[in-house]
Amino acid sequence: MTAELVSYAAYLPTYRLAPEDIGGRVGGADRVVASFDEDSTTIAVEAASAASAEQYVPATVYFASSSHAYADKTNAVAVHAALGLPSDVFCADFGGTGKSSMAAIRCAAESGGMAVMSDVRTGRPGSSDERSGGDGGAAFVFAETTEQGTGIAALLSTASSTLEFLDRWRDPASIGGSQWEERYGQEEYTPLIAEVQRRALAAAGVDAPDHVVLTSPNSGIRKRLTALASGTVSTVTSTLGFSGAADVGIALAEVLDSAAPGETVLVLSAVDGCDALVLRVLPGIVNHRARRPVAEQRSGGHRISYLTYLSWRGLLDREPPRRPEPDRPAAPPSGRATAWKFAFVGSGCDRCGFVHLPPARVCRGCGSVDSMHPESRRGARGTVATSTIDRLAFSPSPPVVEAVVDFDGGGRYSLEVADGAASSVTVGSRVELSFRRLFTAGGVHNYFWKARPVSEGRSAVEESV
Template sequence: MRGLTGYAAYVPRHRLGKRVVAGYDEDSTTMAVAAATAARSETEPTAVYFATSSPAYADKTNATAIHAALGLPATAVAADLCGTGRSAFAAMMLAAQTGGIAVAADVRVGRPGSADEKRGGDGAAALVFGDGPVIAEVLGSASRTEEFLDRWRAPGAVTGQQWEERFGFERYSRLVRAAAVDALDAAGVADADHVVVACPNTAVVKRAATLVKGQKTVQVSPLGFSGAADAAVALCGVLDTAEPGDTILVLSATDGCDALVLRTTEHLTRNRQRTSLAEQLADGLAVAPLTYLSWRGLVELEPPRRPEPDRVGAPPASRSVAWKFGLTGTRCGDCGFVHLPPARVCRGCGVIDRMSPAAVAGLTGTVATFTVDRLAYSPSPPMVQAVVDVDGGGRFTVEIADAEPDRLQVGARVRFSFRRLFTAGGIHDYFWKAVLI
């Protein structure tokens, strides 16, 4: 198996009280792109494995959008593993075997008063496996499977259901202990320094420290239960603080229990994610309850009194994949002028077809001018548009995500984030937005 070469978690900025919630323009795909683009690695993934229980599309591979946003070659595999936390663990194992990236993301919606509503959380995480300098070695793994009814959701239902938690705890506790022993034996490790426990059963999470002992810590996801992303998010939190040489036991208990043992290396300290999980959690933007419910389609607010946008056409979207999904323009080979969006004819010197790709998704920029439009069609008005000068060349008009009009000013610094502009005719219009730094 390959080792872990990079990782990153993504925590949406919006907060409903203390609960982390994705914005109206975020879904499992956009959050997966945010985590995947933030995961630093010296090796390029050969495959993308995407796990979620809240896919943006059915009958279409969502991982291909992540593949396009990362700008990976056509030879790289992109596949969905939809369902539960067990699907996410399968993605991790596949990535470790092939040298790919495992990405997990979920948008959780709970019934009023339910544990999902109180303890759920939206988020994503990406784990990159490959050769070369690894930040953690894979020492061993184990799995236990058992069929019982603890949590379920009917296809097409917005919210799920859960049996009385004591029933699930009795079964999960035995499986967790057994999988932990098997994995540690396979790894040749007596006890792990850090233990990560992920489970949809709240009783298991509450009693995690009594089920398996960690020499230093026993951790669960600080987001609350984040579905398929739960174990990967919690692992990212451990990697933010672990020391070189520490062993980490990851336990993902969903319809059984899967276990993975890692040992961190000396490369971890200089290859941690740029913004830690704790820092992302501390940066919140309050959202009103009624606004949040409208984002999830649970209440219908008065729509903007403007014509709704037309659905995206497949042929034009396929012709502009590099720009639409990868935010890649063109740079003139003669004068260096950067065109955003891409162009064949240089606006600087007039030369034709002398262009090379110019990717700007990972760059930052400066707001040259902006406008706050309170009349334009938007699921969450006002719509804020800005002209951004990209560092290294190029200028284009882009919408501001997570808009705070009072903070926005000419000269403000921004980065770029993959978002969903709107949905029409069942088709999601994905593109990039600017986010204040």
């Protein structure tokens, strides 16, 4: 039995590139850019954390990306660990193209699981990938609901048409992809889109969808959006431009942000063929929309310079910090501290309630030994007790801003600050946790949590270095 969609969320990184810096028109939309300490895994954790619903534990976690942080290692396992899920939850990666995200959604719907998709799109300087790409992620949780009115959407039908032709490709060792002349791909995709949407709508018993989501790496398809498929209420593609495997998820999340109960959504992904989903929005959407709509995230952000962007992507060698580079994280200590490192789980004293970050055996409050229970602060916010700027510590983007944070519910810890200039954090500032990559050494990514300033309602684009 196919489960219902019960929760969803999208995540767009904070930083932006001005369109005129990358060959776009003045006044056009900024490019969404992942920070130097973000990759497809950290973006997936952000989206999955926002989509997590306490009453639903996914049976599976499927992670789709065309820019996985690791090869020969399951990246979905890091998402699983960061969410603090039980060990019997099955995890797997889906890789390669935007088609993988449709596969993840279909498998999650069948298994009552979570589909997560994210990408960091890097193109050659001056390329269309650089101009029209975007970084981001989305997550969708499916479950068999027992309580009336809790489901967000029901999957009515699916349809697919697969065709081998050369439209877009990338050598695994290349930083950017290549694309054949767009008119060739457009001519191949056009009849496939018409056929697949006809079959999907017929199987769902829907004459005309209220909303249509159509995504494709082919720019010619995106330009002819409303000519190829049209919804009675809205017809959209991803607001980021082409965002790889995250493309269809971000576009679907934006539609769900405003769709009304009873409306239908046709999702079309034209990648190496065409795949379709037809969803009917359920009454639960009214009370279970994403906490941060896609449009709100898209409108805000910090602008960075083009040189900073190139440096973050490894396309420009800047003078490195005059400090020794960090050592590669060792497997045994990392394995022993998985709950702390990935899910930010400390310990609480059973006798006095003192919360220890990181976990401890001896209570600093009452001195009791081995009388502890796990205390997670992964979703907690906190208040900055004090902060400092470290201009000597190693960082790919110095200086390092450190803050001592007092967490709501107990616990104090010193964390690096993400997504903010030094002036954005002062004593009393409110912060939340964000999963980031501290550094990479010896091919090993050292993931941990940083403090991110809480910016309620900010929509203006702010300049930062």
